[in-house]
Amino acid sequence: MNQSTTSEVKEESKEEEKKSGGSIFDVFRYKEIKEKDIEDFIEELRYQLLESDVSFEVTEKILEDLKENIIGKKVRRSEDLERIVKDSLKKSITEIITKNKPMNVLEEIKKSTKPYIIIFFGINGVGKTTTIAKFAYMLKKNGLSCIISASDTFRAAAQEQLEIHARNLEIPLIKGKYGGDPASVAYDAIRAAKSRGIDVVLIDTAGRMHTDTDLVNELKRVVNITRPNLKILVLDSLGGNDALEQAKYFENNVGFDLVILTKVDADVKGGVILSLAYELNKPVGYLGVGQTYDDLIPFNAEWFIQRLFS
Numbered sequence: 001m002n003q004s005t006t007s008e009v010k011e012e013s014k015e016e017e018k019k020s021g022g023s024i025f026d027v028f029r030y031k032e033i034k035e036k037d038i039e040d041f042i043e044e045l046r047y048q049l050l051e052s053d054v055s056f057e058v059t060e061k062i063l064e065d066l067k068e069n070i071i072g073k074k075v076r077r078s079e080d081l082e083r084i085v086k087d088s089l090k091k092s093i094t095e096i097i098t099k100n101k102p103m104n105v106l107e108e109i110k111k112s113t114k115p116y117i118i119i120f121f122g123i124n125g126v127g128k129t130t131t132i133a134k135f136a137y138m139l140k141k142n143g144l145s146c147i148i149s150a151s152d153t154f155r156a157a158a159q160e161q162l163e164i165h166a167r168n169l170e171i172p173l174i175k176g177k178y179g180g181d182p183a184s185v186a187y188d189a190i191r192a193a194k195s196r197g198i199d200v201v202l203i204d205t206a207g208r209m210h211t212d213t214d215l216v217n218e219l220k221r222v223v224n225i226t227r228p229n230l231k232i233l234v235l236d237s238l239g240g241n242d243a244l245e246q247a248k249y250f251e252n253n254v255g256f257d258l259v260i261l262t263k264v265d266a267d268v269k270g271g272v273i274l275s276l277a278y279e280l281n282k283p284v285g286y287l288g289v290g291q292t293y294d295d296l297i298p299f300n301a302e303w304f305i306q307r308l309f310s
């Protein structure tokens, strides 16, 4: 086999690996990395990070850190370089995601006056309703009582969907009229929580896009009236970098404290977590990892790094 045919085979293997979503470090399987090759490797890494939904800005920051750590270093064997690269990436990523530690919500609830009010919002179909049910289940498991406010009075069947979850979980639910005022439903839920000594009020809201100016104004009104202790933005990890755009939009219009990233069980790397931390200083508190009530897990930086490079 001549030289050019060998390199064509290597290129094909790399293409195959990219298609099958190989690891960032697979590049070492194809060639010994020498200092002069580092630009090629950086290119490969850039591709892998962008493919994992890490935003352009964060990708560049991570690669700049890496170049600083590598250039000028004497690397004798490819294993040494691999170790340096891994250490540098882990350090940059850990710094970014541990900068804004998510609060311990359960602890916050326990030390606050009752009822602790949490509002959930996000665009249509990201998994708000399911997430609220999972959240309610988590509260119940931790000995905290809650009531759900079905304040999505906009989408037909949204209240019924929530009602099924509430019945399954044996949790009280306050509904309103279809097309009615979502703030007044939430207000009723808060009043009920106060009179019954319930720990937490979970407010569901209608899904809204940035084009829905009326719905966004309505969300601001619900927030103003209910004065929640915690505003949770629900994002769909399948949305990739679009999720970052949604987060910027909600941050500029309503503000939020915490993100819950859903559908992480669908094979996504979740690079948007890095972008949220780096560009918006916002922590991801929980991840949705399936469709059952138990499928809500607290975010863990170590787990995320493993996943990003697996």
Ligand SMILES: Nc1nc2c(ncn2[C@@H]2O[C@H](COP(=O)(O)OP(=O)(O)OP(=O)(O)O)[C@@H](O)[C@H]2O)c(=O)[nH]1
Binding pocket: 123, 124, 125, 126, 127, 128, 129, 130, 131, 152, 155, 158, 206, 207, 208, 262, 263, 264, 265, 266, 287, 288, 289, 290, 291, 295
């Ligand atoms: N695989 C998986 N599916 C999820 C997860 N969270 C939600 N879903 C599914 O996503 C779909 C939409 O979820 P909903 O909870 O109805 O979404 P929503 O944001 O309330 O929808 P709207 O009320 O239309 O805005 C449902 O089929 C859920 O079962 C998750 O973590 N993993």
